[in-house]
Amino acid sequence: MKTYGKHRFPGRLFVVEGIDGSGKSTQLALLQKWLESEGYGTFFSEWNSSALVRDVTRRGKKKRMLTPMTFSLIHATDFADRTEQQIIPPLKAGALVLADRYVYTAFARDVARGVNPGWVRNLYQFAVKPTIAFYFRISVEQAMTRIVGGRDAIKYYEAGMDRQLSGDIEESFRLFQGAIVDAYDSMVSEFGLVVIDASRSIEEQQAEMRRIVTKALTGARKTRIRRWVDLHSMARASRPLNQAS
Amino acid sequence: MGRFAFYGQGLPAVEPGELKGKLVVLEGTDGVGRSTHIGLLREWLESRGHAVLDTGMTRSALAGKGLKAAKEGHTLGGVTMSLFYATDFADRLENEMIPALRAGFVVLTDRYTFSLMARATVRGADPQWVKGVYEFALKPDIIVYLRATVDELVTRVVQTSGFNYWESGMDLRLGEDLYDSFVAYQTRLLAAFDHMTAEYDFQVVDASASIQTVSDQIKDLLEPMLIPASAAS
Secondary structure (H helix, E strand, C coil), X not given: CCCCCCCCCCCEEEEEECCCCCCHHHHHHHHHHHHHHCCCCEEEEECCCCCCCHHHHHHHHXXXXXXXXXXXXXXXXXXXXXXXXXXXXXXXXXXXXXXXXXXXXXXXXXXXXXXXXXXXXXXXXCCCCCCEEEEEECCHHHHHHHCCCHHHHCCCCCCXXXXXXXXXXXXXXXXXXXXXXXXXXXXXXHHCCEEEECXXXXXXXXXXXXXXXXXXXXXXXXXXXXXCCCHHHHHHHCCCHHHCX | CCCCCECCCCCCCCCHHHCCCEEEEEECCCCCCHHHHHHHHHHHHHHCCCCEXXXXXXXXXXXXXXXXXXXXXXXXXXXXXXXXXXXXXXXXXXXXXXXXXXXXXXXXXXXXXXXXXXXXXXXXXCHHHHHHHHHHCECCCEEEEEECCHHHHHHHHHHCCCCCCCCCCHHHCCCCCHHHHHHHHHHHHHHHHHHHHHHCCCEEEECCCCXXXXXXXXXXXXXXXCCCCCCCC
């Protein structure tokens, strides 16, 4: 088992971090489009998405069975599965892996739930150190205005309702996410996170991201297979006119 | 009283000083007769007036089913399996063992962190990492290690359930078939257990003796730490 910082792969790993509503997923999707158009092979991996583990997490959240410890461990299990199946193999093949949330999410959230900071850092020792980890910094107030759907869209664990900070879900969200922002801020120097000011325009942020990523692409392989026939655009072109509204 | 302690950084919001019962661990590799002895001990303890909770691997309400399902597939990697087991263990520790200890039960557990640590290190996990992950475990009152040689294990497995994929460590591809792999895998596990014996103060019981002899030896080990119901005021 190789530990954090000890892996040597020909590929590159770019991750985005930040609280919900910071716009990090939008930025990562735009980065992926650009990298693909430049001829790079990309793989996308999202937090909490392992097919092997997802059902356990979902049930645990739905039935509110999770303690800070099992919350931490089940997310680490999910991340381990994705590391073994989705992250390491493409990196070995020289591809670019894009991750929406990474170990820093766990460090921020689990510590905000009372888990020991040293313990959770050890837990994720098996993780590959990213080439670049972007942190989209935004205030909780600004992030809340961007969460579409308002109060009904706020989830129980996202709001830290299990911590009983406040009976009101919006207030609890504000307090819990505030603690997470503080944790991210303190990780900037600890892990060398690259801070992006997420209050700026989408275009400005994307331009900055591309500038930074470009520098890290020297020597990276262009592995994308150029297809003779682009099935996607064929499907779009063949769609009857009356459906294209 | 402060009798209980964690190995390292403990569980958030658990004060080990509040725990009153006894935590009894039976450890040993596959096919060594742990469940038989758990059954015998439970009966003996209850007849003496102790309330008993017995628990074992993959029985957690949270992760038990998911872990079993994951083992049915063919994509379960080493680190993932270790952490899935750690989740199952944490759920049982927090939701079964600790509440029972708080209520003064004798908790009888079929395996503890030691089997999990052995399996993980045999699969190439960094030993310091594994140890750190399980720092949140409570130190048991006693760890009884049922020890058998690989030859004895082979005989038992052949006579009972037969060789299976995971008990043979087939994911590690150590041999060309279930038998070869079982021998190689269990040899490594035994070495890992032997390595832990002194560090964690295992009480070693030779599992090759008759069931009666083994059971009597375990009872002799437990006897001094139990207050009989008749003597309690």
